[in-house]
Amino acid sequence: MKTKSIKKDKVNIVTLGCSKNLVDSEEILTQLRGNGIKVTHEAKKDGANIVIINTCGFIDNAKQESIDTILRYVDAKENGEVDKVYVTGCLSQRYKDELEVEIPAVDAFFGTRDLPMLLKKFKVNYKQELVGERIITTANHYAYLKIAEGCDRPCSFCAIPLMRGKHVSKPIDEIIKEAKNLAKNGTKELLLIAQDLTYYGLDIYKKRNLADLLRNLSDVEGIEWIRLHYAFPAGFPMDVLDVMAERPNICNYLDMPLQHGSTRMLKLMRRGITREKTEDLIYKIREKVPGIALRTTLIAGHAGETEDDFEDMVDFVEQSRFERLGIFTYSHEEQTHAYGMDDNVPTEVKQERANIVMELQEQISFQKNQDKIGQHLKVLIDRKESGNYVGRTEFDSPEVDNEVLIEAKDTYLRIGDFVNVQITDATEFDLYGKV
Ligand code: SF4
Numbered sequence: 035m036k037t038k039s040i041k042k043d044k045v046n047i048v049t050l051g052c053s054k055n056l057v058d059s060e061e062i063l064t065q066l067r068g069n070g071i072k073v074t075h076e077a078k079k080d081g082a083n084i085v086i087i088n089t090c091g092f093i094d095n096a097k098q099e100s101i102d103t104i105l106r107y108v109d110a111k112e113n114g115e116v117d118k119v120y121v122t123g124c125l126s127q128r129y130k131d132e133l134e135v136e137i138p139a140v141d142a143f144f145g146t147r148d149l150p151m152l153l154k155k156f157k158v159n160y161k162q163e164l165v166g167e168r169i170i171t172t173a174n175h176y177a178y179l180k181i182a183e184g185c186d187r188p189c190s191f192c193a194i195p196l197m198r199g200k201h202v203s204k205p206i207d208e209i210i211k212e213a214k215n216l217a218k219n220g221t222k223e224l225l226l227i228a229q230d231l232t233y234y235g236l237d238i239y240k241k242r243n244l245a246d247l248l249r250n251l252s253d254v255e256g257i258e259w260i261r262l263h264y265a266f267p268a269g270f271p272m273d274v275l276d277v278m279a280e281r282p283n284i285c286n287y288l289d290m291p292l293q294h295g296s297t298r299m300l301k302l303m304r305r306g307i308t309r310e311k312t313e314d315l316i317y318k319i320r321e322k323v324p325g326i327a328l329r330t331t332l333i334a335g336h337a338g339e340t341e342d343d344f345e346d347m348v349d350f351v352e353q354s355r356f357e358r359l360g361i362f363t364y365s366h367e368e369q370t371h372a373y374g375m376d377d378n379v380p381t382e383v384k385q386e387r388a389n390i391v392m393e394l395q396e397q398i399s400f401q402k403n404q405d406k407i408g409q410h411l412k413v414l415i416d417r418k419e420s421g422n423y424v425g426r427t428e429f430d431s432p433e434v435d436n437e438v439l440i441e442a443k444d445t446y447l448r449i450g451d452f453v454n455v456q457i458t459d460a461t462e463f464d465l466y467g468k469v
Contacts, residue, residue: 043156045073046082048107049171050100051090053227053263054198055123056171057180059088062122062149064169069158075171084118085110086152091125091197093365100125108139120144122152124197146198147183166211173416175450176223176259176432177216181209181247185229187266188304189293190372191336191364194229201230203238210250217256222450223414224257225431230266232274245273252281258452259414261431263289267315268306275322285428286323289358291331295350296343303336304371309350316354327429329358332391335384336364337375344387351394357402358435359395361388396462403436403460413438413455413467415447423447425455427465438465445469 045066049059059075066073074082085107089100100123107119122144126133130143144152150160170177184199185192213224228234235243251260260283262274267290278284294300297308307315320326332347351359363384366377379387413425416432423440430436438455440447447453447469455467 042072043084044082045071045084045086045156046077047073047075047086047088048103049076049088050103051088051092051096051124053178053225054180054183054229055088055090057168057178057227058123058146058149059086060168060171062086062088062152063171064164064167065149065153065160066156066158067169068161068164068167069153069156071156071158083116084120085116086120086122089121089123089125091123091128092193093362093367095365097125104133104137104140108137111139118155120152120155122146122148124194127197128193166208166215168212168216170216170219170221172432173449174220175414175416176225177221178227179209179213179216179224179251180204180227181231181234182228186233187230187306188371190302190304190375191293191333191367191370193367193370196369198229201233201237203234203236203243205238206243206247206250209247210254213251213254213257217254220450222256222452223259223261224251225261225263226251227263230264231262232265232269232271242269242271244271245277248274248277248281248284252277252283258283259428260284261287261289261428263431265290267292267312270315272318272322275319278323278326286326287329287429287431288319288323288326289329289331289431293331293333294336294343294347295332295354296339296346299336299339299343299346302338302372302375303333309346313350313354327357327435328354329360329431329435330354330356332359332361333364334361334387334391335379337366337372337377337379339364339379347387348391348394351391351398355398355402356395357399357429358431359391359399360434361391361395363388399436400460400462403462403465406457406465407460409457411438411455411457411465411467413440413453415440415449415451415453417449418442418447425453436463436465438467440467440469 090096110116118141126143127145182203184201185195186201411427415425425438457467459466
C-alpha cells in the first residue's frame with residue numbers, strides 16, 4: 035500500500051550490532067547521498083518511506099533484536115507508514131533463504147558484500163570515487179576506521195567468518211586517504227577496527243603490517259588519538275608495541291579479546307594460545323607500554339566448560355587485573371565448530387558465571403579508578419548531559435568504557451575539544467573531575 039503523499043523517496047538506515055556494521059551503514063549512506071538520494075541514519079520520525087535495516091547475526095540476543103526490528107518495520111509497512119523495507123548485514127547474509135520464506139513482506143534481503151545490488155534498488159550505481167569519502171554517524175570528533183573485512187581464524191564458537199568471509203585487508207593508501215578525509219572533516223580520534231586487527235597485511239603484503247599502517251596513520255595531520263580494537267593474542271605483532279611507545283598520538287589502549295583463562299578451554303575454543311603464553315604476552319605489553327589500558331572480552335559457559343575451568347577464568351581475571359573487561363554468555367551457534375559439542379552449561383549457570391566475573395571486575399575497576407584521583411588527564415569532550423560535560427581519557431573507548439564527568443555549571447566546554455582535567459573522585463566505571 036503506497037504512503038499517501040507523492041513525495042520524493044527518503045531513506046532511513048537502521049544499524050544493529052557492532053562498529054564494523056556501523057561503518058557498513060555509513061558506506062551505504064555515503065553512496066546513497068552521493069547519488070542524490072535523501073537519506074538519514076537512525077532517524078525516529080523523519081517521514082522516510084524506505085527503510086534499510088543493517089542486521090547483526092552474531093549470537094542469540096543479537097539475532098532476536100534484528101528479527102524484532104525487521105518485524106517492527108514490516109508492521110509499519112502494513113500500516114502504510116513506509117513503502118519499502120530492505121534488510122542487509124550479517125543476519126541476512128547467514129539466513130537469507132530462511133528469512134525470505136519466513137518474512138516475505140520484506141522487499142529484498144542482501145548479504146554483507148552486496149552494496150552494489152542494494153543500490154540497484156534505487157536505480158543508482160556504486161561510485162568508486164566515493165571510497166574514502168565516508169560520511170560518519172558518530173560524533174564528528176571521532177570515527178571508526180575499518181582496516182579489513184572477514185576473518186581466517188577457526189575459533190570454535192564464532193559464526194563471524196560464516197557472515198563476513200575470509201580476511202581481506204584494505205590497502206594502506208586507501209586507509210590513509212580515508213583517514214585524511216575524516217581528519218579534514220574534523221575527526222580527531224580514529225578507532226581502528228577489523229575482525230582481527232593483528233592479521234592486517236598478511237593477505238596483501240604477505241606480512242603482518244599493522245605497525246607500518248600505524249606509523250602512516252600517526253602522521254595524518256589533525257589525528258590526535260588512534261585507538262586499537264580487536265587484536266588477536268596468538269601471533270601478536272610485537273612491533274606494534276614499539277610504534278605505540280614511540281608515537282604519542284597512539285592511545286595507550288589495547289582491546290584484545292582473550293575469551294577464557296583456562297588453557298584447556300582455550301584449546302577447546304581453538305584460540306591457538308595457552309594461559310601461560312597469554313600471561314606472558316600481557317606482561318610484555320605492560321612492560322613495553324607502561325600505563326597501557328588493556329581491554330578484554332571473555333565468554334562464560336562455552337560448551338565443555340567445567341566448574342574447574344571457570345575457577346581458572348576467575349583466577350585469570352584476578353591475576354591479570356584488566357583495566358577494562360566485558361563478558362558474554364556462550365551462544366550455541368549452528369555451523370560453528372562448537373555446535374558439534376554438548377552445550378552442557380545451563381543458561382542460568384552461564385549467566386551466574388558472567389555475573390561473578392563482572393562483580394570481580396567492578397572491584398578491580400573501582401580500585402584502579404581510585405588510583406586516578408588527583409591525576410591530571412587529557413579528556414576529549416563527547417557531549418553535554420544532565421548538567422555535566424561527559425568525556426573520555428585515552429584509556430576509554432566510546433560506548434564501552436569509563437567516562438569522565440565534569441560539572442557544567444561554572445564551565446563552558448566545546449564538544450570535540452581536548453581539555454586537561456584534574457580527577458577529583460571516582461566510582462567503579464566513572465571518573466569525576468574539574469578543568
Ligand atoms: S578472531 Fe575468532 S572470534 Fe574473532 S571474528 Fe575471527 S573467528 Fe570470530
